[in-house]
Amino acid sequence: LGTALCYAELGAMIPKSGGSYTYLRMGVGNQLAFVNVLLIMTALGPSSLVIVLLTFAKYTITLLPVCGSPVYLEKFIAATALITLTVINVYS
Numbered sequence: 001l002g003t004a005l006c007y008a009e010l011g012a013m014i015p016k017s018g019g020s021y022t023y024l025r026m027g028v029g030n031q032l033a034f035v036n037v038l039l040i041m042t043a044l045g046p047s048s049l050v051i052v053l054l055t056f057a058k059y060t061i062t063l064l065p066v067c068g069s070p071v072y073l074e075k076f077i078a079a080t081a082l083i084t085l086t087v088i089n090v091y092s
Helices: 002-013 020-028 030-061 071-091
Strands: none
Touching: 020 030, 030 071
């Protein structure tokens, strides 16, 4: 909630598009803002997506009649979900 309020206040004070990149660029400069966006795009975004997909796969496996926790099946379900979401995003 605190982060949302901070972004709402920044959005009211700085009426420019670009979100956190714009705010960081104005606050600390172009280089640090670029490094922040680079880290979010290459590390934080994909890793959080993988965590969500593996959690989805783990819960999906609980619906199937399998013994134990098959790791390869979890990875297959997560990869299939990722490909499905990618195809839907490409065609929409």
